[in-house]
Amino acid sequence: AQTVTQSQPEMSVQEAETVTLSCTYDTSENNYYLFWYKQPPSRQMILVIRQEAYKQQNATENRFSVNFQKAAKSFSLKISDSQLGDTAMYFCAFMKREGGGSNYKLTFGKGTLLTVNP
Amino acid sequence: DAGVTQSPTHLIKTRGQHVTLRCSPISGHKSVSWYQQVLGQGPQFIFQYYEKEERGRGNFPDRFSARQFPNYSSELNVNALLLGDSALYLCASSPIRTDGYTFGSGTRLTVV
Numbered sequence: 001a002q003t004v005t006q007s008q009p010e011m012s013v014q015e016a017e018t019v020t021l022s023c024t025y026d027t028s029e030n031n032y033y034l035f036w037y038k039q040p041p042s043r044q045m046i047l048v049i050r051q052e053a054y055k056q057q058n059a060t061e062n063r064f065s066v067n068f069q070k071a072a073k074s075f076s077l078k079i080s081d082s083q084l085g086d087t088a089m090y091f092c093a094f095m096k097r098e099g100g101g102s103n104y105k106l107t108f109g110k111g112t113l114l115t116v117n118p
Numbered sequence: 119d120a121g122v123t124q125s126p127t128h129l130i131k132t133r134g135q136h137v138t139l140r141c142s143p144i145s146g147h148k149s150v151s152w153y154q155q156v157l158g159q160g161p162q163f164i165f166q167y168y169e170k171e172e173r174g175r176g177n178f179p180d181r182f183s184a185r186q187f188p189n190y191s192s193e194l195n196v197n198a199l200l201l202g203d204s205a206l207y208l209c210a211s212s213p214i215r216t217d218g219y220t221f222g223s224g225t226r227l228t229v230v
Contacts, residue, residue: 035218037221043226044221045161046221093160104149104174106151106219108161109160110160111159
């Protein structure tokens with residue numbers, strides 16, 4: 001079974017600064033997908049960024065970028081120019097095909113609570 | 119475009135009762151998944167449906183069941199509720215199975 005570990009339960013950053021959230025995962029698979037989701041107090045899980053394991057290039061989405069180290073099984077999220085609206089719980093998630101069929105489930109870490117201070 | 123909609127938003131039930139949670143995916147999305155999120159934890163996979171067939175089931179007891187309708191909406195049913203079933207239940211939809219899923223705002227279930 002896959003596991004996803006987020007070792008930082010809480011982090012804080014000053015507005016306009018840069019912060020990096022860590023994520024490691026355990027798998028014997030070669031083809032899989034990695035995601036970062038954001039969950040603000042409104043509860044809705046919002047997709048931040050997606051990485052396909054076979055792509056060596058790190059994904060970027062505006063102020064959000066990842067550092068994907070496949071051999072080290074590491075997938076960190078960097079948020080540049082942090083904004084107050086970035087305050088939320090951030091979840092790292094892993095997805096692969098299960099059981100040779102067509103089941104694609106997300107396995108989530110426990111999350112990192114990020115607070116952006118003014 | 120409407121996002122993933124879930125109903126109800128909040129629900130209080132008594133132990134032993136039955137509950138039905140509903141989810142409408144984004145138009146055109148054929149894959150629907152259900153997740154349970156206990157306070158302070160990441161979501162845990164319950165079910166995935168694609169084209170109205172069950173394609174995956176997580177490690178949950180048989181008290182949990184689900185189905186997907188011809189219009190791709192879905193229901194999650196939980197029988198014989200336990201206190202430990204209190205959680206946020208999230209529905210997610212995707213056009214194809216490996217895209218990032220779009221989540222609804224969830225149903226907060228409290229069992230007393």
